[in-house]
Amino acid sequence: MQQSPDQIRRAYRQMRLIREFEERLHIENPKGEIAGFTHLYSGQEAIAVGVCETLGDNDYIISTHRGHGHCLAKGCDPRDMMHEIYGRADGLCKGRGGSMHIADLTKGMLGANGIVGAGQPIAVGAAVACKARKDGSISVSFTGDGASNQGTVFEAMNMAVVLKLPKLFVFEDNGYSEHTGSSYGIGGDLKTRIEGFGIPVWEADGFDYFSVYEATEKAGAHARAGKGPSAILATATRYFGHFEGDPQNYRAKDEVQNFRDTVDALKQIREKVTGAGIFTNEELDAIDAEVLALIDDCVESARSGPTPDADVLMSDVYIDY
């Protein structure tokens, strides 16, 4: 643990923010006020935060359909995000994107994406811009185990190698591609597959913030140094279904509870930093309380946010037409 207490406090808060954001959405979703599909990131917080804490403002990320965690970790405003998820005119995307299309270009967050495997070639394109700027910035894509089987991901990896781009591929194996185990969908071995493209892989424990952070520092340094793309392979689980409302008939009854009781990312970081005497439980409790109050506030404000009108429907299809 070579990080400063400030860094660790920030990372803990980011993870708590994602956890409470998602747990609260799980409670609010069945009430019927939130439209459409919602995919929650609870359980994987250490990956998004471990990666994004190594990134700067001029680095890019692109996310997946399960994007809330990546968005928050890269600095998207939780209130604007909540308003977006509630379809409000003052949401981050004016209520036109929803849960699956949250983006904030000003934060280098190039979008959650509803198409599995679509983000990777786009992130490779952002890496072309990083390389042209010569400012040491990198572009990061998050890829689930499901997306790891899409041809676009193979094309993106090959392209990044051929063009020797500052690109980091983060693979998150959360155990399930929708309703099917990742072990079924991945032919061969994912790490070997990535290495087959000539991309060095750093493995990380996706429940452990420090493990992901340290792996990303190394992998990121490789990409920033002009040595071409690198990859992180992290394993964790998602605590909720593929989408909200998924009965999860494909999972053993006690599977999620076992993860929560043993390797949970928030539990782990808390035990580590209190054990090392960096923070007391009381100090972390205070962060938790502040985050909970923030989420309460976000939900309350989103519930009564302005609904979009026909102007929102008709604008921004083009810049000029």
Added chain:
Amino acid sequence: MTVMTMRDALNEALFEEMERDDKVIVMGEDVSGGAGGTSGSRDAAGGVFGVTKGLLPKFGEDRVIDTPISESAIVGLANGAALAGMRPVAELMFADFVGVAFDQIFNQMAKFRYMFGGKAKTPVVLRMAMGAGMNAAAQHSQTIYPILSAIPGLKVCVPSCPADAKGLLKQAIRDDDPVIFFEHKALYARKGEVPEGEYLTPFGEAALLREGRDVTVVALARMVTFATKAVDKLAEEGITCDLIDLRTTSPLDEDTVLESLSQTGRLVVVDESNPMCSIASEIAGLAATRGFADLVAPVQKVTAPHTPVPFARELERMYVPSPAQIEAAIRATLRDG
């Protein structure tokens, strides 16, 4: 005015825009070519149709990017580079290859700005060669601009001559919205007058190539050259037509079509694409809705048949609308009314 081919006019547009703005980059399969080859020559291809020839020696490998054959990744590369501040001009080689990369076109570049609350800018130009005339058969000959014109968020160019090709491409590169740029293969070698100096051709403004009083003829891309033949031939008999070259299908210059129709009352639309959901259908629909009161005869659609593009010379000739068919359609609309 300088006389040059459409290929050279496009090449000149790329040169000028790359010189003007170092954010403009070119990418695609064989846009220079020769990398990894045994001759040691780079710029060995300059694009399979020669449109990007000479760009690599002038602008270097960082701005003229040869890619593997990975259409999804090529378009994705352009999309991401554009989101991150570049102005990419990606080449997809044959328009038919849109099928391989379609997600990046219609789910991604077309929708970023809208989905992301109006904050994203995706100034991508996606160039592709289209059309029959080379006996390249069903997977290398299609004119698929109707499919792309139907997608909100995309702009679509279909130039018919060197001057418009250059002006539209320069406008496309400067445009902040994504633009699909169709180049008809049979027009690359076509020569025409190109204005000297700097100019841009605006989108959504059709060109009135011939003025007449009897029939409105609307055409695009290669069909403009065929329609011109038919219209000029009929003019010798005293049958005169307005000939409108759409130049872009999205935005579509409806007003120019309707204004002409209000003078002639008769409409012939010539479109190399298949008839269903075509630009011909769109223009006919326009006449049936906003121009209905002006119509004195049924609209004539001259299109390819509802078949894939065939290979054999005789078959391809039958497939592509001919000047004779256009002439017959003009005569028919005069007879029917």
